[in-house]
Amino acid sequence: MATYPPIHIIGAGLAGAEAAWQLVQRHIPVNLYEMRPEQNTPAHQTGYCAELVCSNSLRSDDPQRNAVGLLHQEMRLLDSLIMAAADRHRLPAGGALAVDREGFSAWITEQLLQQPLIRFERRELSQPMADGITLIASGPLTSPALGQWLEGLLGAQLSFYDAxxxxxxxxxxxxxxxxxxxxxxxxxxxxxxxxxxxxxxxxxxxxxxxxxxxxxxxxxxxxxxxxxxxxxxxxxxxxxxxxxxxxxxxxxxxxxxxxxxxxxxxxxxxxxxxxxxxxxxxxxxxxxxxxxxxxxxxxxxxxxxxxxxxxxxxRNMFIDSPRLLTPHLSLRSDENLFFAGQITGVEGYVESAACGLLAGRFLAEKVESGQITRLPPLTTAHGALLNHITAGANSANFQPMNIN
Missing domain, CATH: 2.40.30.260 (Elongation Factor Tu (Ef-tu); domain 3)
Structure with missing residues (x-):
């Protein structure tokens, strides 16, 4: 059996849960850390992984007429845990993909806890682990302690308000x-x-x-x-x-x-x-x-x-990703520190999960072969989303964006 460096994922939200799933599907062990419910946020109400804190809608499910519908379709083809949960807990919502909020998150939590290659710890990390590779998927409501560490590492943080x-x-x-x-x-x-x-x-x-x-x-x-x-x-x-x-x-x-x-x-x-x-x-x-x-x-x-x-x-927090991140979501100054989810400046449930899916696959390629796939930004929704946060946006005025 292959041996891999330790992989630590901070945050079991949509991005962290999806990244962990992608890794263990490739038989790569993961250490997954979630501070809730021991330490909660102003928006979360449960200790479930991938909790939906605002709307229960993942927006349009039409891949022909809507960009987020295309992203849904690509994620299904890439064996997304989040999309499997959404399809399983779908509610009537016209052309939109709305879900039973609690059932959706409870099922994802159950799937992750059943994975023998995931070591799940409920505790807050105020900075990455010293060994191996760390993926920060702490979301827009990153804890003050980790946020302070990031501020010291990266400089001033950016933020916007959500309701x-x-x-x-x-x-x-x-x-x-x-x-x-x-x-x-x-x-x-x-x-x-x-x-x-x-x-x-x-x-x-x-x-x-x-x-x-x-x-x-x-x-x-x-x-x-x-x-x-x-x-x-x-x-x-x-x-x-x-x-x-x-x-x-x-x-x-x-x-x-x-x-x-x-x-x-x-x-x-x-x-x-x-x-x-x-x-x-x-x-x-x-x-x-x-x-x-x-x-x-x-x-x-x-x-x-x-x-x-x-x-x-x-208050939501995000980093200046075009300035800080490589096209593979690792920090330009530290190849063993990755970011995923809304903290990178993608906006929306689906976009956050898609970013986690990419990070999980990139991490798997890094530890398996060292060769990481470059996604075409003009012919895939995932590539376009990745391009916005790592290359295509104006860093002087970088703002979160939905897939469009």
Whole structure:
């Protein structure tokens, strides 16, 4: 049996879990470290690996019309653990790939714990191990201790702010005003639709703009990711912004009004297998919790809404990858230190997992032969994603990005 240098993976999120899986499928032992639940983060709620902390959607699953759908397809061909879990725990969501949040993460955790080549330790590492090769996949909510070590090694850290959307109890929704339908009937009746007329919509936008927001601490500088703006920030950009964004009514017909298309609509997406939890699509927010309850209960059908999770804001961290990383995700100044996942500046669940998949395969090639594959950036989604974070982006203004 071949012998390999120790491989340590810090973080068992989407990227770390996928990287570990790719390595053990090639019979390479892995030491996997996860600090949760002993030390939690502002966004995580469980000790499961690959926990989904924001939406439960992995976005479009169409490989012909959408870049993330193409990334899904490539990952399936590359034996992705994350995609296997997503397909196994899929929920109705039209053309999107949404999953039962808890079932998805619990199954991934079970698969990793069953692998004899994975030594799984639940403890925080404040810096890489001294021996072997380390992959840092600590995610955007990297612990303060490890973050401080990285700052000393790499220089100033970059960051942006991300926010969570509220989750509502199904039993608290008033279906005398709401109905189930996907836009253009794509899929089944996978979304709950809450309609607003012109006056209700304009009052709602005004309330969002005036709502009390969670204050930032004195040392925090706001820098939102454009692909996940808080709903009140979108509302502040103009009265019609939400009607052309998450509240667009196109492709929907209100059966309570003779099939009429509403002026605007709030959509809810199923968040668990039982159908008891529903996520407010596109309603990530930094409003205070009392403001959320007051404003969101003005939405028709949600007057008695029971909020099982309210929106929140958290700081995400990423490194200046184009300046720091090689095309194989290793540090330019240390060939035995690799990075993967959202800490590299890829944005999104799928992109994070894909980055972990690449890191796992690159590590396997490094210890097996020393020859690491170079991916074509123009003919593969994985190659394009890798190119953005290691070569194609402008390092002077590097920002996280979804596959597109």
């Amino acid at each position: 969570l959307a509220p989750i509502i109890s199904y039993d608290s929704i008033d279906f005398s005003q709401c109905w189930k339908q996907s836009r253009y009937d794509k899929g089944s009746d996978d979304y709950i639709n809450c309609p607003l007329d012109k006056e209700q919509y304009e009052n709602f936008v005004a309330a969002l703009c005036q709502g009390e927001q969670t204050p930032l601490r004195s040392f925090e500088k706001i820098n939102y990711f454009e692909g996940c703006l808080p709903i009140e920030v979108m509302a502040s950009r103009g009265l019609e912004t939400l009607r052309f964004g998450p509240m667009k009514p196109v492709g929907l017909r209100n059966p309570h009004q003779g099939g009429k298309t509403p002026y605007a609509v709030v959509q809810l997406r199923q968040d668990n297998h039982l159908g008891t939890l529903w996520n407010m699509v596109g309603f990530q927010t930094k409003l205070t919790w009392p403001a959320q309850r007051a404003i969101f209960r003005t939405i028709p059908g949600l007057e008695q809404a029971e909020f099982l999770r309210l929106g929140a804001i958290h």
